[in-house]
Amino acid sequence: MGTGVRDPEENAFLRRRLARRFATYDTDGDGFVERADFEAAVARLGTAFGREPGCAALGRVRELSLGLWAHLVANADLDGDGRITEEEYATAFTAGALVTPASFDGAYRPFLDALMDVVDGDGDGRLTRDEQVRWTGALMGLPATDAREVFGRLDTDGDGLIGRDDLLESIRAYYFDDDPHGPGGWLLGPLDD
DSSP states (O other): OOOOOGGGGOOEEEHHHHHHHHHHHHHHHHHSBBBBHHHHHHHHHHHHHTTTTOOOHHHHHHHHHHHHHHHHHHHOOOSSSSSHHHHHHHHHHHHSSSOOTTTHHHHHHHHHHHHHHHHHOOOOOOOOOHHHHHHHHHOOOOOOOHHHHHHHHHHHTOSSSHHHHHHHHHHHHHHHHTTTTTTTTTTTTTTOO
């Protein structure tokens, strides 16, 4: 795993991963990440799982999502216009301003725990293929075919379920492991060349 401070110009795989992650934040596809993208994504998640806007579990996801937005805009909005471009996002990430291997668990585990409270229907800490497809589609716009493929790659024991720790490890690998065949290499679907 890398250090978190890397030059995307020297690493085409990292560049493609950052571009893909940016696209999952930019839920309206206008080329900018804005607070409204986060608000709309949480609303879609609630709809996908039949959660009312006042639901406590969905409220926690909203709170953490807007906290992520505040962190992104504080660290990546280089021109101060209240929105983030792909270049600003990549620059901040590679400078270690957004997340590093050392800060990863503190930043991502609470969000994943809150997300699981919304999407894990039986509360067993594991997701079915349908739950994975619905949450990734609602929150990040991941196409269902890609989400099913991601699920198959994460379900390494073939039991039809993926656990929160497996999901957390694949997210960590997405950001910090430069192996395109590793657990994070396909986390958000195929990467554009």
